[in-house]
Amino acid sequence: MKALVTGGAGFIGSHLVDHLVSQGVNVVVVDNLSMGDLHNIKHQGEVTIYIEDVRNEKFMQQLLQEERPDYIYFLAAVASVADSIERPAETHSVNQTAVFNMLEYLRKAELPIKKFLFTSSAAVYGNLPELPKTEGSRVDPLSPYAIDKYATERFVLAYGDLYDLPTVCVRFFNVYGPGQNPSSPYSGVLSILTDCLQNNKLFTLYGDGKQTRDFVYVEDVIQALWLITKSKTSHEVFNIANGNETSLNSIIKMYEMVAGSKLKIKVSHGREGEVKRSVANIGKLVKLGYTAKWSLEAGLSKYWEGTQQSEASRN
Known part of the structure; x- marks a missing residue:
């Protein structure tokens, strides 16, 4: 094959x-x-x-x-x-x-x-x-x-x-998960959050943070x-997808708890072409035998743990 x-x-x-x-x-x-x-x-x-x-x-x-x-x-x-x-x-x-x-x-x-x-x-x-x-x-x-x-x-x-x-x-x-490049313009918000929390960088919040994602x-x-x-x-x-809708504000709070540190935030205008709310129905996938095995908190914890290990190995 x-x-x-x-x-x-x-x-x-x-x-x-x-x-x-x-x-x-x-x-x-x-x-x-x-x-x-x-x-x-x-x-x-x-x-x-x-x-x-x-x-x-x-x-x-x-x-x-x-x-x-x-x-x-x-x-x-x-x-x-x-x-x-x-x-x-x-x-x-x-x-x-x-x-x-x-x-x-x-x-x-x-x-x-x-x-x-x-x-x-x-x-x-x-x-x-x-x-x-x-x-x-x-x-x-x-x-x-x-x-x-x-x-x-x-x-x-x-x-x-x-x-x-x-x-x-x-x-x-x-x-999201290990392997995302936070410095890339294509990077997901969670890899950027990870980089900001890990390196005490300023995070730019576009809009009011009420935009939701799955x-x-x-x-x-x-x-x-x-x-x-x-x-x-x-x-x-x-x-x-996972099938759950989470706001960016909620993600930030959850990730701050996982990382044990506070995020520095700069608020900016919302971005053109950005979707406000997003969540999936995954019923078709479930019929094939799919079960989302990673809750958001568990995934963030695993992701954070991996970045800390990578940082330690570099040092």
């Missing part, structure tokens, strides 16, 4: 790569390291790694012909809403065109695959009032990033239906991806 993971040196991608290796899967990674880091991959010696851009169409086609992966996980993305507003054309080329080109090549070359999994985002739901968000909820993408993710979902699912490709899409909610620990995300991989489901969308 062979798997191709684009963006495999990134935060979620590297966790997926390590899990696939532990399951005996032969893994191939493509990553241009614009956001990822090879040190994130624990089993580097057991993985074939190409430092290349997924937008290099000729390279990607040759790779698919030579490697012949059974499973393709498309995680490569420019994952920043703010960046997509600043550079819509460039982010579009990664978040949609590169995916479309791969689907089109799979169709034309008639390469046999067992599953093509595209990673989308809860950002597609936007600010519509219906909560919790089900996979069938109305969408209202507010940024070029969210628009690209939703449009690419439709390509992935339509190609699956029209050309008999076993495709599936997942919508990540707010994933935070899911990365090990639960990998559990969900593996369940979907093993299932026979195709041409479907799945929310990947």
